[in-house]
Amino acid sequence: MTILYKNQSIATDKQGYLLDFTEWNEDIAVLLANGDNVELSEPHWEVIRFVREFYLTYNTSPAIRALTKAMKAEFGEEKASSRYLYRLFKEGPAKQATKYAGLPKPARCI
């Protein structure tokens, strides 16, 4: 599968995750979110950028528990609860934020 960005097609897997994370940019994040009828707000971006940074540092997409723990260190308790994150990403924060961040789907995550 592919998505179209500036007349270029970008390869994704069946669920819409980019096959090559280096092809990502923030415009593409918007496209990926639009495909799911999600409009990205600043709180979404905070998580998306954080997840992307996590991946670039540790070479792995964080599963939900690791995500909340790492977010807590960065943003404090309030923004690191799974309730807060599920409100932003209804299909599952780890799964959905990694998708918009252009990363592979976390293997350890439903």
Place this chain on the structure above:
Amino acid sequence: MSEAIPNNITDNMTSNRTVAILNTEAPFSSATGKESLDTALIFGSYEQAISLFFIGDGVFQVIGDQNATEIEIKDYLKTFSALGFYDIENIYVCRESLTERNLPENFHISNIQVLSNKDFSQRLHQHNVIFRF
């Protein structure tokens, strides 16, 4: 995700048992090291207490200053630094295995405990379940 698993299921499995993962192979020569680490992260995601052990060529997994990008494969060793986010804090290395291979105690992650063969074995067998990779 851990939230999706009802408590009664985890209780019936291994939640009260301690799990050790024993690593015996060097990284990158096969997929074993990566599979072992993935297994550890899965246990960590489900709040299962887990310890990591490195013996024999397995000690190469934690030795510092390795650069996998030079052989053009994904450097999963970087993921070891994220273990803290999965509450994996018990990491043991066999001293004799380091000595036999002339390796310094120079690791790419902190909080490693280097144990003598005897202590290593003792600690390992305090666990209810051992997965060997």
